[in-house]
Every structure is written in C-alpha cells, then in structure tokens.
Amino acid sequence: MTRWCFLLGGGDLEMTTIRALVAATLGEEAIRDRGLTWGARLSDYAEDLGVLPPETVPVLVELALDIEPPPGAVVIDHHNEDSGSDRPTSLEQVFALLGLPPSAWTRAFALVAANDRGHVPALRALGASAEEIEAIRRADRQAQGITPAEERDGETATARRRPALDGAVTLVDLPHARTATVTDRLATLDPPPEAVLIRSPTEVNFFGPGPAVRALDAALPGGWHGGDLPRAGFWGRGEPLPETEALLAILADPLAKKG
Structure with missing residues (x-):
C-alpha cells in the first residue's frame, strides 16, 4: 500500500x-x-x-x-x-x-465540489436549496479566515458598487483581498451581476463569463484563473496592478459579444 x-x-x-x-x-x-x-x-x-x-x-x-x-x-x-x-x-x-x-461520495462532498468549481451558480445547478447555499458559502468564508471586520468592509464595498461598460460589468473597491465578502453578497441579488471587477490594495480580481476570463489571462499573463470554464470563471493578479481603464478595455469586446 x-x-x-x-x-x-x-x-x-x-x-x-x-x-x-x-x-x-x-x-x-x-x-x-x-x-x-x-x-x-x-x-x-x-x-x-x-x-x-x-x-x-x-x-x-x-x-x-x-x-x-x-x-x-x-x-x-x-x-x-x-x-x-x-x-x-x-x-x-x-x-x-x-x-x-x-458510495462514499456524499451530497456534502458534491456541494463542496460544486461550490469550488462554480460558486453559487454551480450550487444552484446541482439543485442546492437556498439554505444549503447560504450554509456552504458561510462555511467557506469561515474556512478562509474572514473576520467580522472584513465582512463589514465587504458589505460597505458592495453597497458602493458602480456600473461600467454600459452596465456590462460591476466595479467594486474593496480595502482587502477577501473577495468572497463581495461576491457572496452580489450572488443574492435578483438578478446577480454577470461580470464583477474587484480592486483591492494588493490585487485585482474578475468574476464573469469565460471568454472575458480568457481575454484577461491572454492580455495580462502571470496571474491566476479558474472556475467553471469555459462557461464562467475568475481571473486575478497581484503586482503590478493594471489600471481599471486598461482592464475595461480588455473586457469590452468579450462582454459586448456575450451581450
């Protein structure tokens, strides 16, 4: 063995x-x-x-x-x-x-895997209830070590979100890199935004359609990406941080094509 x-x-x-x-x-x-x-x-x-x-x-x-x-x-x-x-x-x-x-693969495992692959949309596709989704996302934030103060910052940042590219993308400024404090709140909106760009002091993160993720990764290599690609996913990078206008210029074409 x-x-x-x-x-x-x-x-x-x-x-x-x-x-x-x-x-x-x-x-x-x-x-x-x-x-x-x-x-x-x-x-x-x-x-x-x-x-x-x-x-x-x-x-x-x-x-x-x-x-x-x-x-x-x-x-x-x-x-x-x-x-x-x-x-x-x-x-x-x-x-x-x-x-x-x-037989050892439980529903709890399936929910965790879906959450990791595609966040709330993947959980919904699995048939997760609103209570299961809330519990999974709360447990994930706790496992990441997110503090109550960071949760409050995320709530404030979410409330101050603003649109860009004629509403195709939602911009959020967050004072830390705990992006789940924003994306989890945005996921509860009806409808939730399909594309989100979050700027933090140490990194920038995008969550949205797969073609937009691929466009960012091709134009700005050296970061990270993943998720439920090619349908949707995330992209991010640390220093050197690209300017917001440069990121929006990259996103304009793939987001317009999706629309």
Missing part, C-alpha cells in the same frame, strides 16, 4: 474538507498542514519535504510549484491550466487517489 503524505495549500472549505477526508481515511499522520492562505507555495513545505520518511509519496494539494517537486510527487490542483468544467476539482482528485468507493 502506498504511503501518502498530503501537503495542504491555502485554506478554504474545499481544503478543510480534504483535510477531514484524508484524516478519516489515513489518519492525521498522513497530513502536513501549515495553515497557509491562498497563494501557498511548495517552498512553504521545504522543511517538511526534507524529513519525510523513506518511500513516502508527497501529495501536493493546491501548492504553487515555485521549487522542483520531489520525484514521484502527486500534484493535485484545479486552477490555471488544471481548471475547467471538464476537470475534476481537488476534492474529487483526492477522493479518487484514496481509492474510495462511489
């Missing part, structure tokens, strides 16, 4: 679910968890990699490969080139790696 060691990436509901699944299947000794946030890197586990027992296979869960992975390591991810509606989520990949039977 293969001896796995799971090195966990940035915290969110999917990551906490993966942690619980691995612990229940293999025990806590099969987990290395440094409590990282989004943007976690393999180098964050350099010390752990140096002391793994012989013949242990590292499983790198949503870690940016900023250093060379150990020979034979298994990479688990659902971002950038590994993202899309036709790719299994990280939770689904871990479930398969553990060799668990289909």
